[in-house]
Amino acid sequence: xxxxxxxxxxxxxEVEFPDGIVLTMRxxxxxxxxxxxxxxxxLVAGLIEGAEAFSGFGFDEIDCVGxxxxxxxxxxxxxxxxxxxxxxxxxxWTGLIGDDDGPALLSRLYIGRFLxxxxxxxxxxxxxxxxLYLEISEGNGSAASLNG
Numbered sequence: 001x002x003x004x005x006x007x008x009x010x011x012x013x014e015v016e017f018p019d020g021i022v023l024t025m026r027x028x029x030x031x032x033x034x035x036x037x038x039x040x041x042x043l044v045a046g047l048i049e050g051a052e053a054f055s056g057f058g059f060d061e062i063d064c065v066g067x068x069x070x071x072x073x074x075x076x077x078x079x080x081x082x083x084x085x086x087x088x089x090x091x092x093w094t095g096l097i098g099d100d101d102g103p104a105l106l107s108r109l110y111i112g113r114f115l116x117x118x119x120x121x122x123x124x125x126x127x128x129x130x131x132l133y134l135e136i137s138e139g140n141g142s143a144a145s146l147n148g
Contacts, residue, residue: 011026025090028089040078040084057083082115
């Protein structure tokens, strides 16, 4: 098996976002993605069954009884997957102010608020999934062929 060195960085580095926000993060791996998708699936399943599993992300007002639309469930699952990947790959951030006018804690509540902004969400997705996009486009995410 051959490995191309220096292809992507798996060590945390600083990534600048608009408005002076800086995240210290690494690129997501397929394992990060699979684990986040599995956890998001469990959370959404709990919501559909009526469990209140989302208050940690700041979604205290979700109506569990009326939550039956498949598209809504899929959208929420995708958002939660991204938030859970965020938890796995971001180790620090600066430039965000919390409810007490001090620095925002790196918590699910503020991660959820951060990702609700479409500009921040889009840039985070591009930065976090850059390694996975390369693997998919080069075919490195598939099983090995007979001739390598």
